[in-house]
Amino acid sequence: MDTFLKYAYFEHQFIPFEDAKLSVATHALHYGTAAFGGxxxxxxxxxxxxxxxxxxxxxCQRLSQSAKFLHHDLPADKIYQIIIDFVKKNKPNQSFYIRPLVYSSGLGIAPRLHNIEKNFLVYGLEMGEYLSPSGIKCRISSWYRQEDRSFPLRGKITGAYITSALAKTEAVESGFDEAILMNSQGKVCEATGMNIFMVRNGQIITPGFEQDILEGITRDSVLTLAKDLGITVVERPIDKTELFIADEVFLCGTAAKIAPVYQIENFKLSEERPIATKLREKLTAITQNEDPKYKDWVNVIPLD
Ligand SMILES: Cc1ncc(COP(=O)(O)O)c(C=O)c1O
Structure with a gap:
């Protein structure tokens, strides 16, 4: 059972998490007309x-952009301030995860984005490791990632996550930890809530933005770190079979951080993962504000 942080931001104020409740007729619940951050x-x-x-x-910038897809104007600096206030109010003493959500809060039938009230909420929960840092076993999903021509994939729109949910459950119920989804072109896309990287011949390779991936923030951090470490980085389409013979494969995302993959389908990968290990250690040090070079990536919030 998750441990939720004490206060939620709900309908323009901070209230106890248990009191933040929505109507059964909330539009977003029925039509997936919401977008979240994490x-x-x-x-x-x-x-x-x-x-x-x-x-x-x-x-905050990505969530503001997601809100735009929902026809809602939610400036990034407004989200920023609410999240700072949220942290100060909750004073968390464990590692935690913040979940902001912009949603169609109006009560009404018929999927649409116009003439329907929108709102914004934030809640949080304590969170340790999301996937085993020692390695995970992935299945190639029978579900394919949506296409950008039918879905704004650069936003974290809640409705899209039915595909992730189908893929994750299929993977877990068939004995795997996580699913790797292909895109509609049959190329490697991403996992259910993580971007994917492989290492071949000393190069780090990941699908580019044109491959229907989410514009992951951890992905961006990994690319920057790898370049700074002098590792060659290539963004290009990846074939499924390349994963089976890769030197290393790892997934990355806010919740999972960097999760190395030890098996894909029935193909075992090497237990030696020098690049994923180096990147994971570097990222951990940065998130703990121990690396002055990347201080700009870390917001220090004093709890007065
Ligand atoms: C579908 C999907 N892909 C990738 C990611 C990784 O993105 P980030 O590193 O910004 O958390 C996430 C998580 O937010 C996601 O939901």
Whole structure:
């Protein structure tokens, strides 16, 4: 059972999490007309009176862009301020995850985005490791990622996650930890809530933005870190069979961080993962604000 943070931001105010309730007729519940964000925070290991958030500005920007797809004007700086206030109000003392949601809050029948009230809420929960950092076993999903021509894939629109849910359950019920989805072109796309990378011959390779992926913030961080470490980075379409013979495969996302893959379908991958391990260690140090070079990625929030 998840442990939720004490206060939620709901209908323009902070109230106890248990009191933040929606009507059964809420439009977003029926039509998937909502979009969410997700970011991690930790108490500063060097100072328990501070909270560290990772890449808050970029998360707020992406959520603001997602809101735009829902025909709702929600400026990134407004989200930013509410999240800072949310953290100060909750004073979390464990590593945690913040879930902001913009949603069609109006009560009404008929899928649409016009003439329907929108709202914004934030809640949080304590969160440790989401997937085993020692390695996961993936299945190639029988479900395909949606296409950008029929879905705004650059937004985290809730309705899209039925595909992730189908793929994840299919994977878990058939003995795997996670699913890797292909795109409609039959190329490797991403996992159910994570972007994918492979290492071949010392190069890091990941599908580009034109491959129907989510514009992941961890993906962006990994690409920057890899370049800074002098590793060649290539964004290009990936065939399924390349994954089976890759030197390393890993998934990355806010919740999962960097999760190495030890098996895909019935193909075993090497237990030696020098690049994924290096990137994971680097990312962990950065999120703990221990790497001055990437201080801009970390928001330090004092708990007055
Ligand atoms: C479908 C999907 N792909 C990729 C990601 C990884 O994105 P990020 O690194 O921004 O968390 C997520 C998680 O938000 C996701 O839901």
């Amino acid at each position: 970011l991690r925070g930790i108490p500063n290991p060097q100072n328990p009176n501070e909270i560290l958030l990772f890449r808050l500005e970029r998360h």
